[in-house]
Every structure is written in structure tokens, then in C-alpha cells.
Amino acid sequence: MTNQDITSAVERLYDTYPFPPEPLLDSPPPGYNWRWNWLAAYNFCTGQKPQKQDIRILDAGCGTGVGTEYLVHLNPQAQVVGIDLSAGALAVAKERCQRSGASKVEFHHLSLYEAGQLPGEFDSINCVGVLHHLPDPKRGIESLAAKLAPGGLMHIFVYAELGRWEIQLMQKAIALLQGSQRGDYRDGVSVGRQIFASLPENNRLVKREKERWSMENHRDECFADMYVHPQEIDYNIDTLFELIDASGLDFVGFSNPKTWQLDRLLGNNPDLMKRTEGLSDRERYQLIELLDPENITHYEFFLARPPLPSSDWSSKEALLAAIPERNPCMDGWPSRCLFNYDYQIVNLSESEFDFLQACDGNSDKRRTIGDILASVKLEEEGVRSLLEQQLILLTPNIK
Structure with a gap:
């Protein structure tokens, strides 16, 4: 398929199954994701509180507005902008924010490639679960990076190939059985559910689904997003940093740092830990994902456009x-x-x-x-x- 064909196919999926499918509420959403709170995220990246809170935030690929709604409520002084490829998902996002009182937000029917059409720059850009569904993720991250203000932060979430191995196999199996009906997403969900119901209980794909994904995948929207998506690019450490390098931004760090601590895997062996001392950061990350593929299902990380302060509280x-x-x-x-x-x-x-x-x-x-x-x-x-x-x-x- 051409890039335009892929883009149209992705748009049809999310018009058919708007995602994420979280219910609409008549009050602010419960809890928080600290990565969406400007104060907490900035502190994580710099070691200090930001100087301003009246910032502009872009939710790039906002879907049905679950993250957008949090961004508005967790950052009351900010102006939030959400963009998405799917008109159906955007309609849900608008209703979601209207019902919960998230008023300081505007939505635009744009792809990530078209982010340049938005006026001005953004202090914070949130892009969760989107880049890996683009036909050209590097072009997508370059488009977003061009909108990030100096001293701004971008939070990104993309899939990791090793931890999604069973998912990749099921995606291919569904596509084979769909044949010419591939692209009929409702049929794809039906075929996928029939496969899982037919396979032996000790089948590796079935066991992984039950252990890790079944709680969310009882909803067809989630099942479709995982198993019948028309476009997915999964990453390893090498290809991930190729994507990061394409952005021209600085890598600040993973926003789940405990996952990337090598001592949780090899800490009981001083000799092995000593052998890791000469490894670069990227080599250490690579070693972790090779040793613990089940738990590396995705990468979530912050990028920044300099200058970004770094506080030293050692004295x-x-x-x-x-x-x-x-x-x-x-x-x-x-x-x-x-x-x-x-x-x-x-x-x-x-x-x-x-x-x-x-x-x-x-x-x-x-x-x-x-x-x-x-x-x-x-x-x-x-x-x-x-x-x-x-x-x-x-x-x-x-x-």
C-alpha cells in the first residue's frame, strides 16, 4: 500500500473503533498520570519546578481524548490542543472534554504530518501510541519536533518488538485467515476471537493473552487496536534511537526508569555487573531488553529541545x-x-x-x-x- 493508503486504512480503523474506549464522565477523570502533569514531568526531567505554568500543550494523536482530558485538568493554567486523524475519535474527544468541564482545549482534524499547520510552538508535546502506526514515523517525529519550543519537552510512547512477539504472530494469523476481507475490521475482530477460543489452553499465544492483555481486550476497540491494526512498526533499542536521532532533539531519559536499571536483573552477580561498566548507555539498554523481553513491551521517554536546565542539589x-x-x-x-x-x-x-x-x-x-x-x-x-x-x-x- 502507498503511504496514503495506509493513512486511510488507519483512519477507517479508528472511525470504526474509536480509541481509547474509556467511558465519558460528567466530572474530572480520577487519579493522574504524572507524565501528563507539567510540574511533575518537568521536575523529573530537570530536577526542579518549571518557571511557568501558563504553557501550550499539544496532544498529538489524541484519539478519543482520554489523555487530552487529563492534560487539561492536571494543568489548569495551560492551553491544550488536540489533533487526530480520525473524525470519529475527535467527536468523542470533544464530547468527553465538554462533559467533564475541560474547557481550555481545542481540537483539529489533522495528522501528525500536518502539525505544521498549527500556529506557534508548544512547551509540551504528548505523543502516546501514535508514531508506530504511521507509514513514516521519522517524518512524523520531525513534524512534531519542529513545533517544540526551546526548553520544551516531548513525551513519546512506542511499541517494542521483543515484548510484542506473540502479538505480531496473531496479527499475521488473522490477516492470513481474513484473506481478501482484510481491512474489514469487525470481521478481523471476529476471526481473532475465534482463533483464541479454538487454540489449546497451553498455546503460547493464548497464555500470553490471558496473562497480559485479556483484561483490556474484552473490549472490541482494544482488541482491534492490538490485533487487526493495518499499520504497526515495532522497535528495538537500535531502531528506537534512529527514530530519536531523526527528531534532532535531546534524549532526556525513559519515563519508567526502574525498568531500565540493570541491577534488577544482574545485581546479584558482582562479576557480571563489573563487565557492564564499559558499556555505553545504549548498550546497557540493549542488554536489558535482551534479558527481559517479556517486560519490554514498549518504550516511553522524554525528549527536549535545548536549553533545558539541570539542577544540582548535591551541596x-x-x-x-x-x-x-x-x-x-x-x-x-x-x-x-x-x-x-x-x-x-x-x-x-x-x-x-x-x-x-x-x-x-x-x-x-x-x-x-x-x-x-x-x-x-x-x-x-x-x-x-x-x-x-x-x-x-x-x-x-x-x-
Whole structure:
């Protein structure tokens, strides 16, 4: 198929099965994804709170607006723009945001290639689950990169080939059985479900589906997006960084960093860990995906257009002079037992809890860490622990 044929086929899929299929709500969506919160994302990438919050955000390939809605509610001072190839998905996105009160948003029926038609630049670009469905992902990421403002961040999510091996096999099997009916997405879903129902229970494809994907794939929209999509390019570390290099932007890091810590796989063998010391970052990433393919089903990462600040809080003087605030992505606050920005349980000591309470609303008070420690019994290392866990955001105290 030509690129235009592929684009039209993708558009038909999402007009048939608008995606994601999350229900519409008459109130703001629950919880948060910290990657969509400008304060938390910027802090993750730079180690400090951003200087401004009245930013422009582009949700590139917004689909039915699930992420767009969060972007609006999690960033109340921002102006959000959503673009998508599917008119049917955009109609759902508009209704979703209207019903939940996400008013500071506008939508445009555009492909990623056409992002240049949007006026101005964006401080933040969100592109989740889209680039790998383009016939020319490099052209897509170049188009988005051209709209990113200096000092801006782009968050991207694309598929990884090793962790989706069984999915690739099922996609090919469905296509073979559909024959000339390929492109009839409802038929494809029917064929795929029949295959899964017919295969032995110990079949590898069946086991992987039940273990990893079946909870979401009971919805036809999700099943179609996974198994009958007309266009998918899956990546490995080498091809991923070819895509990143094509953007001309700086790679900041993976937004699920714990997945990319080699010691979780080889940490019990000092000799092997020593052998990894001479590896480059990309070689270490490659080793991780080779050793743990089941868990590397996708890549999620931040890119940036320089200049992007990088804070150094290693000195006691710099730390005590910084102005702290509580990370807005917490669930269960105020409590000593809560979920952090990544929805992991955190149990705070009494002094840590007191310190975080003092950080609430501190953007107006502008009390330094030194000021707070004068009345809260917490050691410097305790503050550094809160910082490492991203429970606090710091602003340099520039006088």
C-alpha cells in the first residue's frame, strides 16, 4: 500500500473503533498520570519546578481524548490542543472534554504530518501510541519536533518488538485467515476471537493473552487496536534511537526508569555487573531488553529541545536555600501512607510527614528548606530522600 493508503486504512480503523474506549464522565477523570502533569514531568526531567505554568500543550494523536482530558485538568493554567486523524475519535474527544468541564482545549482534524499547520510552538508535546502506526514515523517525529519550543519537552510512547512477539504472530494469523476481507475490521475482530477460543489452553499465544492483555481486550476497540491494526512498526533499542536521532532533539531519559536499571536483573552477580561498566548507555539498554523481553513491551521517554536546565542539589548550601513544594501527584494525601507520583505505596515517618505539610502552599510563602528545618525535626538526608522519591519539587532561590 502507498503511504496514503495506509493513512486511510488507519483512519477507517479508528472511525470504526474509536480509541481509547474509556467511558465519558460528567466530572474530572480520577487519579493522574504524572507524565501528563507539567510540574511533575518537568521536575523529573530537570530536577526542579518549571518557571511557568501558563504553557501550550499539544496532544498529538489524541484519539478519543482520554489523555487530552487529563492534560487539561492536571494543568489548569495551560492551553491544550488536540489533533487526530480520525473524525470519529475527535467527536468523542470533544464530547468527553465538554462533559467533564475541560474547557481550555481545542481540537483539529489533522495528522501528525500536518502539525505544521498549527500556529506557534508548544512547551509540551504528548505523543502516546501514535508514531508506530504511521507509514513514516521519522517524518512524523520531525513534524512534531519542529513545533517544540526551546526548553520544551516531548513525551513519546512506542511499541517494542521483543515484548510484542506473540502479538505480531496473531496479527499475521488473522490477516492470513481474513484473506481478501482484510481491512474489514469487525470481521478481523471476529476471526481473532475465534482463533483464541479454538487454540489449546497451553498455546503460547493464548497464555500470553490471558496473562497480559485479556483484561483490556474484552473490549472490541482494544482488541482491534492490538490485533487487526493495518499499520504497526515495532522497535528495538537500535531502531528506537534512529527514530530519536531523526527528531534532532535531546534524549532526556525513559519515563519508567526502574525498568531500565540493570541491577534488577544482574545485581546479584558482582562479576557480571563489573563487565557492564564499559558499556555505553545504549548498550546497557540493549542488554536489558535482551534479558527481559517479556517486560519490554514498549518504550516511553522524554525528549527536549535545548536549553533545558539541570539542577544540582548535591551541596548542602544549595539544598537548604531551595524553595520546596509538595509534588502534586500524590494519592491519599494528607496521610503518612500514600501513593506517590508513580502509584507506589510510601510510608512516611512523622518528621517526613511534618515536612511535607510545611511544603503545602509554599509557592506563595517561599520558605526555604532551611527555614522549614528550623521548625521541623528532619535531617538533611531525610530531605534528600524525599527529593529522590520525587515527593517534593524544588525551586532555586535566586535573589
